[in-house]
Amino acid sequence: MKVKDICEIIDTQKVMRVIALNEISGNENVICKFSFAGGISGYSFGRSQFDVKHNEAARNFLKNKCGFTQVEIDKLLRLDKDIAPLNEKLKVHRKEIDELDTEHVKKMITYVSTLEKLPDMDEKTFVHLVDYHNQFNLSRNGKMHQWLQSKSLLTPDDVLNFKLGLKWGKEHPEDVKRRWNNIEREW
Numbered sequence: 001m002k003v004k005d006i007c008e009i010i011d012t013q014k015v016m017r018v019i020a021l022n023e024i025s026g027n028e029n030v031i032c033k034f035s036f037a038g039g040i041s042g043y044s045f046g047r048s049q050f051d052v053k054h055n056e057a058a059r060n061f062l063k064n065k066c067g068f069t070q071v072e073i074d075k076l077l078r079l080d081k082d083i084a085p086l087n088e089k090l091k092v093h094r095k096e097i098d099e100l101d102t103e104h105v106k107k108m109i110t111y112v113s114t115l116e117k118l119p120d121m122d123e124k125t126f127v128h129l130v131d132y133h134n135q136f137n138l139s140r141n142g143k144m145h146q147w148l149q150s151k152s153l154l155t156p157d158d159v160l161n162f163k164l165g166l167k168w169g170k171e172h173p174e175d176v177k178r179r180w181n182n183i184e185r186e187w
Helices: 003-009 012-024 056-066 070-077 084-091 094-113 123-136 143-149 156-164 167-171 173-186
Strands: 043-045
Touching: 003 094, 003 123, 012 094, 012 123, 012 173, 056 070, 056 084, 056 094, 070 084, 094 123, 123 143, 123 156, 123 173, 156 167, 156 173, 167 173
Parallel strands: none
Antiparallel strands: none
């Protein structure tokens, strides 16, 4: 199937549920709560786990849609442990966070669909690419995109094997397989 045909039928809400499974294990209680995954990450929120430290749009969302002050955002950027009041403030903005997540998923679907010379694939394989983009950033003409352009047909197994060959996949194969299995099971 051609990617443009997939985009005409794909269910954005279903893609968002799969992303939530992969990002927050489907636990909707953490959508409106700041969480810390460790490593170089900052505090994150939402189904898509918008990283406050590395995502200016996430910081702007907190300021403009949720009324967070710069002092509060600085507290998140410092990874301050005392953020219970900030979690309470975030909690009342579930509707806005849902809208942000939906818009984010739509943008990811559109972005992936506009990459040049993508191979034929089924809808589930496309969702694997959207999940890849959410986790790693499928950059235009980057390593993954160049690899995709060399294929005429793409399967979920192809995406799995590509990810397992990455540094992250070699160091964390269980995470790669967990994400892949979630999509395979839920789609």
